[in-house]
Amino acid sequence: MISRPRRPLGLLPALLLAGCAVGAAAPSRDPTVLPRIVSINPCVDAVLMKVADRGQIAGISHYSKDPRATSIPLAQAARFTATSGTAEEVMALAPDLVIAGGHVAPATIAALARLHIRLVQLPVPATIAESNDQIRTIALAAGHVDRGARLVAEIDAAVRAAGDPGSPAVPALIWQGGGLVPGTGTLADELLRVSGYRNLSASYGLRQWDVLPLEYLVAQPPRVLLSVGDADHSDRMLGHPVLGRLKKRIAVRDFPERLLHCGGPTIIDAVARLAAVRRAL
Known part of the structure; x- marks a missing residue:
């Protein structure tokens, strides 16, 4: 359930997915007793x-x-x-x-x-x-x-509150250290979309998780670059002089790393952050 690039369940007819419960049949237990x-x-x-x-x-x-x-x-x-x-x-x-x-x-x-x-x-x-x-x-x-x-x-x-269906989608990228970006087929991609963005990763021909060369970013810059885990500004690529010259075209905003790797209740904070960044542009 955790996605760490450095790491579907349909509605269930039974308690667990086939293949997700391992071991021989467990001894029967009182169904009224909650499991530890x-x-x-x-x-x-x-x-x-x-x-x-x-x-x-x-x-x-x-x-x-x-x-x-x-x-x-x-x-x-x-x-x-x-x-x-x-x-x-x-x-x-x-x-x-x-x-x-x-x-x-x-x-x-x-x-x-x-x-x-x-x-x-x-x-x-x-x-x-x-x-x-x-x-x-x-x-x-x-x-x-x-x-x-x-x-x-x-x-x-x-998710509904984060959207802005009446406005054009804002071109954006989520950027991890060294230029690692999530593409199509990832939860991060859908979170961008439902929060009013268009993930530019696919435009660069990148896969689910891929490294974006700096020259691609310069040739087709996003409106928003969401920087993951760079609160201390240690990502040398983000400090590159070429990107510095694009600051008027690219809004670089922090995106806490804890919001990127999990679904579940983390989605609530993730879409709220994405919506707040978009509304402040």
Whole structure:
């Protein structure tokens, strides 16, 4: 569920996607008892904070305690035990359910299977709809379908509020260190579109995640360049003299890194930031 280039769920006829639950059939458990959950993905952590009881959350990802990677407030993360996702750490927390991203260490998968602990793996969502379906999956697994529906409604409302259907789309790029940009087929691309922008990545012939040569940017500059993770202005490419001469044509604005890598409730803050930048032009 976390997208880190440096790292769809349809509506479910059953609790989990085929292939996402591993291990032999788990021993039957009382369905009225809410599961004890360990998350080993920071994007999942953010959803669990919205849809699960605090007492259900036995562990979260260690990334959620890293200010550079967390999708939840650090003060909130401090209330929970964190793991790096190793089998030993996860087993020590005695979960009924482990929720992870698309990549899990084989040793952890094997250990969970041996102990009949359910593992749910959620791939990186490429659209808001896929992200919303993942919220529903997590909420259903946690035993709080209503909370999942409420969070999805909040996200949909935020997306509607961020749009500006009566105005031309603003040409834009999201720019990570070294010129890495998200293209079509990514959640970031859809967030730009619903917030009133046109992602120029496709115009340059770039793929889902690709490095944009500086000369392309100069030849066809965007109106807005959203700089990710450069609050300290350490990106040497952004400080290039050629870009300096384009400042009257390009509005360079900060886009917090925490808003780029997750779907779920992070979408609310991401589209709000994008809309605020567009309205201030």
